[in-house]
Amino acid sequence: MERYEYFKQFHDISLADYRLLTDNLKPRSFKKGDCITVPGQVQRELYFVKSGVQVAYFDSGDKTYVIDFSYSPNLCAIAESFSFQVPSRYFLTCLTESEFECLSYEDLQTLMDQSRQIERLFRRMIEAMLAGMIDLHINLRALTIEERYKAFCRRNPQLLHLVPHKYIASHLGIDPTNFSKLYNHVKF
Known part of the structure; x- marks a missing residue:
């Protein structure tokens, strides 16, 4: 029922609609380093993270730009x-061994046609994701590197121990050397 409580943060979905949704989920697992999606590939399934950490990123020249991380109980x-x-x-890659429950695009469309509650749930989850992306863009432009680092640590302290710091530095728009200094000297 942990996922039910997670969904209720976005929309007060009924238990019947929750069961309708979860009855359609299929288990899936990936190993550390496995790509879920690569550039040029259409992502056909939506993943609900049960365990593990994933990263969305793209490469340009010799640099990697991290867009976001996903982990339980979030969508991936x-x-x-x-x-x-x-x-x-972009790439969507597993940084650790990862377990998911997934739903195909077609199945999600069918479920949203069957249930206004499920449709509303996903709309609100997408709205929250959009708001988070806007906050990240504002933070990248308006906050100092120390403020960005502290904000990340408050939101995602567990990732400091699970994700290579070069990826977190990229996500925050911080040079890896400066990130290392922040990690070693700034308390949050």
Whole structure:
């Protein structure tokens, strides 16, 4: 029922609609380093993270740019690829062994046609994701590197021990050397 409580943060979905949704989920697992989605591939499934950490990123030249991390109980997807069924421009890779429950795009569309509650739940989850992306963009432009680091640590302290710091530094727009200094000297 942990996932039920997670969903209720976004929308007060009924237990019947929750069961309708979860009865359609299928288990899936990936090993550390496995790519879930690669550039040019359409993401056909939406993943509900049960365990593990994943990273969405793209490479440009010799640099890697981290877009986001996912972990339990959150959703895991290249949002625009899944939502619009278009080829991804990014990688979605497992940083650790990962367990999921997944739902195909077609099954989700059918469920949203069957239940306004499920449709509303996903709309609100997407709205929350959009708000989080806007906050990240504002933080990248308005906050100092120390403020960005502290904000990340408050939101995601567990990731400091699970994710290579170079990925967190990239996500926060901080040079890896400066990130290391922050990690070693700044308390949050």
